[in-house]
Amino acid sequence: xxxxxxxxxxxxxxxxxxxxxxxxxxDRAYLRVDLIGxxxxxxxxxxxxxxYTFFVEGxxxxxxxxxxxxxxxxxxxxxxxxxxxxxxxxxxxRQHDLMYRRGLLFRSVTVVPFTRIQHSEVEQGVxxxxxxLSSLSVFTAGGSQSDLVIPxxxxxxxxxxxxxxxxxxxxxxxx
Amino acid sequence: MKKSELNxxxxxxxxxxxxxxxxxxxxxxxLRAAWPxxxxxxxxxxKEQSNTxxxxxxxxVIGGLFSxxxxxxxxxxxxxxxxxxxxVIQKGVFNRSxxxxxxxxxxxxxxxxxxxxxxxxxxxxxVDSAGSSGHEVTIDxxxxxxxxxxxxxVLEQKQEEAQERSMDPAAPEQSAPVxxxxxxxxxxxxxxxxxxxxxxxxxxxxxxxxxxxxLFTVAGAFEQDLVKTLIExxxxxxxGFWGFLILATLLFVVAFFLTLIRTVTQHYDLQFFESxxxxxxxxxxxxxxxxxxxxxxxxxxxxxxxxxRRLLGLFRVSIHQAISGSERAAEQISIPGCKRAQVxxxxxxxxxxxxxxxxxxxxxxxxxxxxxxxFMLLPAxxxxxLGYLLQEPRFVLPAIAFPVLGGLYLWLYQQRxxxxxxxxxxxxxxxVLGRTITLLPVYKVQSVRIRQSxxxxxxxxxxxxxxxxxxxxxxxxxPLDLARALxxxxxYRVESRREDWM
Numbered sequence: 196x197x198x199x200x201x202x203x204x205x206x207x208x209x210x211x212x213x214x215x216x217x218x219x220x221x222d223r224a225y226l227r228v229d230l231i232g233x234x235x236x237x238x239x240x241x242x243x244x245x246x247y248t249f250f251v252e253g254x255x256x257x258x259x260x261x262x263x264x265x266x267x268x269x270x271x272x273x274x275x276x277x278x279x280x281x282x283x284x285x286x287x288x289r290q291h292d293l294m295y296r297r298g299l300l301f302r303s304v305t306v307v308p309f310t311r312i313q314h315s316e317v318e319q320g321v322x323x324x325x326x327x328l329s330s331l332s333v334f335t336a337g338g339s340q341s342d343l344v345i346p347x348x349x350x351x352x353x354x355x356x357x358x359x360x361x362x363x364x365x366x367x368x369x370x
Numbered sequence: 371m372k373k374s375e376l377n378x379x380x381x382x383x384x385x386x387x388x389x390x391x392x393x394x395x396x397x398x399x400x401l402r403a404a405w406p407x408x409x410x411x412x413x414x415x416x417k418e419q420s421n422t423x424x425x426x427x428x429x430x431v432i433g434g435l436f437s438x439x440x441x442x443x444x445x446x447x448x449x450x451x452x453x454x455x456x457x458v459i460q461k462g463v464f465n466r467s468x469x470x471x472x473x474x475x476x477x478x479x480x481x482x483x484x485x486x487x488x489x490x491x492x493x494x495x496x497v498d499s500a501g502s503s504g505h506e507v508t509i510d511x512x513x514x515x516x517x518x519x520x521x522x523x524v525l526e527q528k529q530e531e532a533q534e535r536s537m538d539p540a541a542p543e544q545s546a547p548v549x550x551x552x553x554x555x556x557x558x559x560x561x562x563x564x565x566x567x568x569x570x571x572x573x574x575x576x577x578x579x580x581x582x583x584x585l586f587t588v589a590g591a592f593e594q595d596l597v598k599t600l601i602e603x604x605x606x607x608x609x610g611f612w613g614f615l616i617l618a619t620l621l622f623v624v625a626f627f628l629t630l631i632r633t634v635t636q637h638y639d640l641q642f643f644e645s646x647x648x649x650x651x652x653x654x655x656x657x658x659x660x661x662x663x664x665x666x667x668x669x670x671x672x673x674x675x676x677x678x679r680r681l682l683g684l685f686r687v688s689i690h691q692a693i694s695g696s697e698r699a700a701e702q703i704s705i706p707g708c709k710r711a712q713v714x715x716x717x718x719x720x721x722x723x724x725x726x727x728x729x730x731x732x733x734x735x736x737x738x739x740x741x742x743x744x745f746m747l748l749p750a751x752x753x754x755x756l757g758y759l760l761q762e763p764r765f766v767l768p769a770i771a772f773p774v775l776g777g778l779y780l781w782l783y784q785q786r787x788x789x790x791x792x793x794x795x796x797x798x799x800x801x802v803l804g805r806t807i808t809l810l811p812v813y814k815v816q817s818v819r820i821r822q823s824x825x826x827x828x829x830x831x832x833x834x835x836x837x838x839x840x841x842x843x844x845x846x847x848x849p850l851d852l853a854r855a856l857x858x859x860x861x862y863r864v865e866s867r868r869e870d871w872m
Contacts, residue, residue, distance in 0.1 A: 210858045213820075291865035303821045306857065308864045310817035313826075335690050335816045336839035336872055343817070 211289070213306060218285035218296055224326040225347025226281045230274060231322050237270045286345045287342070288356060293333060295345050305342050311335055317353045326339040329353040333360070381449040381460065388448070388511035392441040394486050398796035400434065424808040425694075450509055452523065455531070457497065459507055471507060473528050475499045477667070477872075478690055481514075483658040493517045497715060521662070523560050525827035532870070553707070556640040564707040565633035567678035573632075574625040600637055609847055620802030637706055644719060649689065651703045661703050666870060667691045668720050669814045671711050676804035685713050689720065692872045702840070727792035735831050738784040738847040739777070739825075746776030789845050791856070793863075796836070798843055812863045814838045814871050820853055838859065853865060 216250035229341045241263060248254040292308045315333045323329060323346075331353045333343040350358070385431045401408070440463050448461045448517035457471040480496040487493055495517045497507040512520070556564070638655035648664040669692060673685040688704040708716070718725045750772045755766030784804045790797035797809045820836040826832055848856070 210862045212854065212858055212860070214854050267560065292861060300824045301825070302823075303819055304778060306861055307817045308861060310865065310868065320428075335837070352683040 213304060214292065216287045216289065216294065218287055220282065220285045220348030221345075222326075222328055225284075225328055226278065228320075228322050228326055228328060228347065229281070229315055231275060231293070234270070235322075237266070238272075241266050265293060286346070288359070293328075293343065293345075293356075293360070295343055304344055307333055307335060309360065312360060312364055314364075315344055315357050315360045317350075317357050331356055378450075378452040378516075381451045381458075384445065384448060384450075384509060385492045385511040385513055385516075386445075387487075387492045389442055389445045389487060390490060391494075392445055393438065396437060396441045400437075411463070440489045452520070453801060457507070457524070459509075464737065467610065469507060471497060471499060473524055474531055476524060478662065478664070479524060480662070481517050481521065481660040483654075483660075485656045487511070488656075488658065495520060501757075522558065525664075535837040550643040550650065551645070553642045553644045553649075553715060554640075554708065555642070556637060556707060558634070561634045561637055561640075562630070562709055563682060564637070564684065567676065567682065567684065568629045568633055568706075569676065570625045570629050573629045574621050577621060577625055577628070621851075633706065636774070640705065642703075642705055644716075649703060649716070649720075651705070663689060663691055663703050665720050665849035666872060669838040669872075670808060670810035670843070671717055671720060672715075672806060672808045672841075674801075674806045675802060679804070683710060684708065685710070687713055687716060689716070690838075692839035717809060721809065723793065724795050724809065724811075727795045729792045729795070732789045732791065732848070732852060734784060734787045734789070734845065735829070735847040735849065737826070737829050737831055738785060738787075739780045741825050742780050743777055743846075746773045746780070771858065784847075787846075789848070796843070796860075798845060808843050810836075810843065811837060812860055813867065813869050814840075815860050815864055816871075818857050818860055820857055821849075826850075 224277075226303075227285075244266075245259070245263060248259045276299055280297070283299055283302065284297045286296070291310075294304060294306045296302070296304045307322055313334045313336050315331060317329050319329045319363050327350055328346075329348050329350045330344055330346040331348055335342060382472045399709055418720035438520070443463050444461070447463055447466075448459075449457045450457065452458070455473050456478070457473070459471075461469075465824050476697055477498045480498065481493050482496060483493050490511070491514075492511040493514050494510045495512055497509075499507075506782065509517075635655040637653045640651070643650040643652075648662060648667075650663075651659070651661045653659055668689055670690050671687065672690070673687045675685050679685065684707045686704065686706050687708045690702050714725070752767045753765045753769035753772070757763065757769060779802055783800065784802065786799070786805075788799045795809060796812055799805060799807045815836050815838055817837045819837070821833045821835065822831070826847065830850040831847050832850045833844065834848060834853045834856055835842060835844045843854075845853075
């Protein structure tokens with residue numbers, strides 16, 4: 196590994212490693228929030244589709260029910276994946292950066308250094324509010340691709356992290 | 371200089387040409403929104419108007435006149451001035467709004483001129499503040515020297531602020547007026563050469579899209595099947611081999627000339643200057659654009675060639691800086707035809723030390739091919755099955771072409787992809803027919819993402835995405851330990867030092 200960056204002042208071995216971090220899981224209730232949101236949306240779409248096919252005369256019932264069946268099957272599949280994927284989702288706050296991990300089949304780990312954060316917000320959706328949960332959004336400059344959203348945090352936790360971040364960002368600017 | 375600066379300290383209006391520009395903007399807006407209706411109105415067969423129609427038209431006309439009036443009043447209620455450390459704009463006809471833009475939030479100021487501006491002899495000044503979208507400010511009409519003085523003043527103030535903060539003792543000589551040197555200028559022949567070597571297929575695609583969009587909109591407005599009428603009128607449009615050939619040739623010729631014309635008008639008399647602080651670009655025949663970019667704000671530089679360009683030794687270079695959310699690509703400086711030596715000049719003077727950087731090359735895994743070839747096999751299977759079911763031997767061709775051509779492309783892409791790393795810089799080189807090279811200083815990175823699909827996890831591979839405020843770089847299918855080392859190193863480099871990165 197030392198051959199990677201020849202002139203680096205310290206060897207790569209000594210750098211803090213993202214891979215060794217202890218991930219903080221999301222709040223248990225978030226799984227329910229997530230699934231309720233998923234089912235509400237998917238069943239809503241299914242309802243509109245069924246209403247439409249009953250409204251249009253002569254829509255072949257075979258097509259209607261096979262599409263509805265496929266939709267239902269996909270919904271169940273997504274539910275299982277979300278359920279299994281929940282334990283992967285997690286965040287970590289290190290001394291200099293904030294990280295978020297997600298994805299069962301397609302895993303991603305995103306790290307945003309505090310020095311590159313423009314601002315952060317705590318948000319609360321309708322369903323999240325029923326469970327006392329919040330999401331923390333962290334914004335960077337430029338496009339939205341590198342922005343980070345950590346859902347499923349207890350309101351107090353989200354506020355605490357947000358305050359910690361703004362203190363960090365402010366401290367950086369003063370120096 | 372001092373005199374014109376003073377002009378901005380009191381709230382003032384724009385140049386009077388702004389009225390004309392407001393009206394022009396208004397007309398364009400109306401035409402863009404309502405052109406199908408106007409078209410129907412002009413060409414309809416039945417010339418008599420019913421009462422309801424008359425009422426509707428009267429409403430439209432009155433509404434139009436009213437909006438026109440609003441445009442004029444808007445001019446008289448638009449004020450701007452500079453305060454000690456901010457730009458202040460008051461505007462609004464019904465709802466007055468007060469926008470204060472602190473200099474430290476201003477990323478850059480652009481002087482622009484479209485045809486109308488040139489006719490009226492004024493320029494517009496666009497103020498960009500990164501990060502917060504929707505806070506972009508444009509002053510529509512200013513005398514050129516006023517706009518230049520304003521830009522110079524704001525940039526100077528920003529610099530002083532930055533110096534006060536950093537307390538850099540080596541600073542004083544920087545306030546001396548900056549000498550600019552011309553790096554390159556594109557002549558008419560250069561532009562023709564560049565125009566000819568553009569990607570004409572892309573233009574053809576845009577044309578097809580636009581024509582279909584146009585036909586649908588018009589057909590909707592006339593409630594007639596326009597396409598059908600067209601085909602009936604002109605037998606050459608009828609489906610068949612010759613019709614297709616004629617259409618394809620026509621399309622290519624039109625695309626070719628359109629690209630040529632667009633290239634020439636867009637980059638007409640392109641001049642590219644360098645000074646110690648940054649780069650300046652002036653270009654355009656009808657819409658003359660001037661962009662200034664400070665070197666320290668540059669996030670990454672990309673240069674691209676294609677097979678035709680390679681024959682001429684030309685590259686398209688784009689210089690990316692921090693952009694705000696609502697940004698268009700126009701924000702970035704882009705030069706369509708640079709010689710190799712000019713590319714090196716730009717790169718080395720933007721990123722000092724990149725010339726001497728000790729790069730080590732890394733390849734991506736062959737698994738890249740194995741993973742993506744699946745998506746080429748899928749259409750092959752579909753076409754094969756359809757051909758078999760329909761007893762249609764012609765489907766064999768796409769069934770074979772997809773995996774063969776797609777596979778070739780993937781294989782070449784994997785073979786040619788290179789990631790170059792040095793302690794301070796990161797470079798990628800990718801492309802099959804042409805080549806795109808992206809260079810960025812490691813400390814500009816503002817977020818790192820590692821992605822792993824289930825397929826990659828089994829093979830200990832990962833894709834790395836590095837985001838800067840001006841664009842991102844993606845490296846697919848690296849060995850996992852390399853990807854992690856890269857992530858750890860980039861974060862270490864970004865977090866261990868405080869640098870002015872944007």
